Amino acid sequence: MSVTTATDTLLDGTHTVLTPEYVEFRFTLAGLYSRFLAWLLDAVIVTLLTGTILTTLSLVMFAFPGFASALSIVIYFLVDWGYAITLETVWSGRTVGKRVMSLRVIQESGVRIGFYHAALRNLARPVDRLPLFYLVGGLTALVSGSQQRLGDMLAGTLVVRERRLKVPSALGMPGDEGLLADPLFVSRVKRLSSEEREVVLTAALRREELRMEARLRLFAALGARLQDALAMEKPPHLSDEKWALLVAAALLPPKGQPRSTPQRRQTA
Structure with a gap:
């Protein structure tokens, strides 16, 4: 997913990036x-x-x-x-x-x-x-x-x-374990680019920090992007967010292993 930098992004030791979905990611600059x-x-x-x-x-x-x-x-x-x-x-x-x-x-x-x-x-x-x-x-x-x-x-x-984030337990139970057991789905998820993987996991881990409007907008765009990247249609019974969470769950490391991610905050 492409991103564009916002103008006047550097304030009080942070760097702000504005995505096409108008969701801001704020990175804490190292001293x-x-x-x-x-x-x-x-x-x-x-x-x-x-x-x-x-x-x-x-x-x-x-x-x-x-x-x-x-x-x-x-x-x-x-x-x-x-x-x-x-x-x-x-x-x-x-x-x-x-x-x-x-x-x-x-x-x-x-x-x-x-x-x-x-x-x-x-x-x-x-x-x-x-x-x-x-x-x-x-x-x-x-x-x-x-x-x-x-x-x-x-x-x-x-x-x-950056800070270490432990994967929330809810992320490991996205609600459609049958799809996670599908070898075709898992193999296609594993072929996602490193940038696509980072966007999916970051969105999944930080979704609770977003306002509802920004959250819906972000996952709608991300869900459509994942359908193209995986060459698979989203199951009709899944929301865009659940679809993205399933992809994130297929990317997760073994249970209990923390994942490092740049320290940032999102605002709508």
Whole structure:
């Protein structure tokens, strides 16, 4: 489901995204302190990885002592960039440090980042780091109003807080277990894109926070979108919301396993 950003979206440490159904999603922006701690942990990991690689290559460096310093610097930057770009791409905008601090990088439109965004924001790190300890990046984030360093501005990304949500018991009992036992339905649900899955699960988990008018409007649009995505017609006895809840139930992890999601609030 596509989303568009609302104008004047950044107020009091939040970023607001307005969907085509006129439902607002508010993401809580990560502060500089938590981002610094996440970076510090990642820096320790990168340093350890670099040391391990250099130790492995020690024989080569011993044979060419004049080349050792330059090689160490090159390897450090390659590991640093590779670590951040790879993890943020495959781990939904998180590194180990961000995971520990419950942070995540997202696009300004509210959806998860891909390789392009991860690469852009991380390749700008040498400038953000100037002269030491991300002084340029930190000052830029302070004056930007959206906590964006230069790399984030270049890539169109934000760092937000996330919180763990336990799936409500009602979501696991949407009222049509027969459809959940249909292999065709389940297999088609599993083929939904990552963005479609996130929209469905977020709508299901946060539906009680919506006003009724916005809730009906959102699930009407989502129900129609799911029929197209699954190439299946909604059973006539199911409402749009129940239909979406069935899809969400088919996407759920094993019972009792929490799911992380960016911290946000919806308003109509």
